[in-house]
Amino acid sequence: MSLQQYIVDAQDVHKRFGRVEVLKGVTLQVKPQEVVCIIGASGSGKTTFLRTLNALETIDQGTIVVNGHRVGWTQDKNGSWVKLKERAMAEIRSEIGFVFQRFNLWPHMTALENIIEAPTRVRGQSKDEAIATAEELLRRVKLSDKRDVYPGRLSGGQQQRVAIARSLAMKPALMLFDEPTSALDPETIGEVLDVMKELALGGMTMVCVTHEMGFAREVSDRVVMMDGGVIIEEGTPEHFFSNPTHERTKQFLSKIL
Amino acid sequence: MIGITFDWKVFFDYLLPPDRLTRSALYLTLGISIVAQFFGVVFGLVSALMQRSKYRVLRFASGVYVWFFRGTPVIVQIFFIYFGANLFLGYDLFPRTLHLLFISIDGAVLAGAVALSINEGAYMSEIVRAGITAVDGGQMEAAKTVGLTQSQAMRRIVLPQAARVIMPPLGNEFNNMLKTTSLLAFISVRELFQDAEIRYSSSFKPVEYFSGVAVLYLFLTTLWSFVQRAIERKFSESDRDATVEGPGWTRRNFGRLVGGH
Numbered sequence: 001m002s003l004q005q006y007i008v009d010a011q012d013v014h015k016r017f018g019r020v021e022v023l024k025g026v027t028l029q030v031k032p033q034e035v036v037c038i039i040g041a042s043g044s045g046k047t048t049f050l051r052t053l054n055a056l057e058t059i060d061q062g063t064i065v066v067n068g069h070r071v072g073w074t075q076d077k078n079g080s081w082v083k084l085k086e087r088a089m090a091e092i093r094s095e096i097g098f099v100f101q102r103f104n105l106w107p108h109m110t111a112l113e114n115i116i117e118a119p120t121r122v123r124g125q126s127k128d129e130a131i132a133t134a135e136e137l138l139r140r141v142k143l144s145d146k147r148d149v150y151p152g153r154l155s156g157g158q159q160q161r162v163a164i165a166r167s168l169a170m171k172p173a174l175m176l177f178d179e180p181t182s183a184l185d186p187e188t189i190g191e192v193l194d195v196m197k198e199l200a201l202g203g204m205t206m207v208c209v210t211h212e213m214g215f216a217r218e219v220s221d222r223v224v225m226m227d228g229g230v231i232i233e234e235g236t237p238e239h240f241f242s243n244p245t246h247e248r249t250k251q252f253l254s255k256i257l
Numbered sequence: 258m259i260g261i262t263f264d265w266k267v268f269f270d271y272l273l274p275p276d277r278l279t280r281s282a283l284y285l286t287l288g289i290s291i292v293a294q295f296f297g298v299v300f301g302l303v304s305a306l307m308q309r310s311k312y313r314v315l316r317f318a319s320g321v322y323v324w325f326f327r328g329t330p331v332i333v334q335i336f337f338i339y340f341g342a343n344l345f346l347g348y349d350l351f352p353r354t355l356h357l358l359f360i361s362i363d364g365a366v367l368a369g370a371v372a373l374s375i376n377e378g379a380y381m382s383e384i385v386r387a388g389i390t391a392v393d394g395g396q397m398e399a400a401k402t403v404g405l406t407q408s409q410a411m412r413r414i415v416l417p418q419a420a421r422v423i424m425p426p427l428g429n430e431f432n433n434m435l436k437t438t439s440l441l442a443f444i445s446v447r448e449l450f451q452d453a454e455i456r457y458s459s460s461f462k463p464v465e466y467f468s469g470v471a472v473l474y475l476f477l478t479t480l481w482s483f484v485q486r487a488i489e490r491k492f493s494e495s496d497r498d499a500t501v502e503g504p505g506w507t508r509r510n511f512g513r514l515v516g517g518h
């Protein structure tokens with residue numbers, strides 16, 4: 001296998017909800033180990049775009065290739081493209097981590113059970129093996145003492161760290177974050193950002209929708225500004241914070257900085 | 258004075274203790290109820306899942322099932338299945354006695370249990386559907402993002418949470434079921450009501466026997482309400498573990514005294 005040039009290669013992605021076109025041709029490429037932050041006003045399509053990357057939303061036009069797999073489609077033996085079966089799609093999804101704004105931990109399972117569920121069910125790992133990995137992950141997110149606690153008894157920041165560990169247990173090639181700290185109390189935001197920072201330093205490829213500009217500046221390689229369903233500007237964090245070119249970007253940044 | 262005295266002797270002879278025939282009628286009422294409720298839950302689950310299928314035929318079939326069995330009286334369904342099966346299938350599906358492997362069953366009992374199961378399934382279908390809908394959509398999505406298939410996610414993530422919502426109405430359904438079995442008297446199943454009816458018709462003591470049988474039904478439904486309460490308490494205990502935020506009870510209430518903050 002040749003080294004993949006891009007982990008994410010999204011070309012001209014269009015998405016419509018009913019008659020409203022929410023994504024109007026988004027093109028984004030992400031190299032291995034790159035950290036990309038997506039910013040933009042509410043309703044600009046950030047969440048929708050992120051969700052198309054692991055087929056939580058199907059797209060109407062364009063192509064998305066993640067980690068070498070065309071998302072949602074596969075080639076049959078004659079070489080023509082056909083829709084992927086659900087099981088195959090699930091397999092591709094298992095290689096893409098997704099962290100939600102509202103955590104979505106499973107409340108009837110302990111922190112540990114949340115983490116080992118997919119490795120045992122999807123990958124067929126033995127329980128012992130999965131538990132060993134999960135305990136290591138809990139150490140990494142600094143929640144070893146919460147191993148057997150139900151999500152309802154964890155703070156927001158703790159829940160989000162368990163959710164990150166749950167994604168990491170599948171050893172994903174890419175992690176997607178959708179405003180992972182915007183549902184948190186201010187005092188717990190830092191602990192989640194720290195975990196993300198460490199992940200980035202460890203070489204994880206990441207696409208983060210976030211308005212944490214400190215994080216974007218410190219950790220990301222590239223910032224992407226979305227507006228009205230398209231990317232209107234992209235560049236290094238320095239570019240964005242010193243001299244953004246687009247008028248909408250300037251307006252947006254002046255509001256949140 | 259014409260017969261306005263309540264014959265307590267008949268009443269107590271009937272109840273204290275019930276004789277062999279009444280006891281077996283009681284067991285039959287309970288047995289049919291449990292079996293019909295069990296299959297009702299199974300049919301309801303299948304029907305509710307069909308309603309969420311991507312195949313239109315399955316959704317349609319499930320819709321027709323619920324529409325028909327909720328839209329017609331149970332007694333009509335019981336007759337329809339007991340007599341109609343014979344008519345349409347050309348042979349006696351429910352003969353006097355049926356030999357199934359090791360046990361033999363009265364055909365009417367089987368037909369009655371089948372009718373009640375199918376009818377119950379239509380009601381359970383709606384209850385299960387409401388339970389599934391009550392589970393936040395993010396739960397299923399999170400399951401998908403880690404690679405669980407739709408059916409794995411349904412089984413492992415959604416249904417266990419839906420069960421909490423389904424339990425209370427399921428309990429009420431079973432309470433109803435215990436009483437609805439009395440309709441099987443119409444096809445001569447000797448359950449509690451039929452047993453009382455037979456006794457009344459040979460003695461002409463209707464009030465004594467029918468108030469007696471009311472006591473027996475109350476006995477069953479009351480017993481069930483205790484079981485139901487115990488189950489719900491168990492559920493709410495694990496609820497407390499699952500959803501209460503922040504520090505534990507002691508810490509919350511005596512935090513300052515024990516030096517926490």
Ligand SMILES: Nc1ncnc2c1ncn2[C@@H]1O[C@H](COP(=O)(O)OP(=O)(O)OP(=O)(O)O)[C@@H](O)[C@H]1O
Binds near residue numbers: 041049
């Ligand atoms: N399932 C849906 N059905 C219909 N419209 C939708 C759906 N999801 C999103 N939209 C619409 O698409 C547009 C873009 O939504 P999206 O959630 O992607 O924006 P966003 O940039 O993430 O905004 P925010 O910062 O508020 O999270 C919005 O106008 C929204 O109302």
Ligand SMILES: [Mg+2]
Binds near residue numbers: 046048
């Ligand atoms: Mg969003």
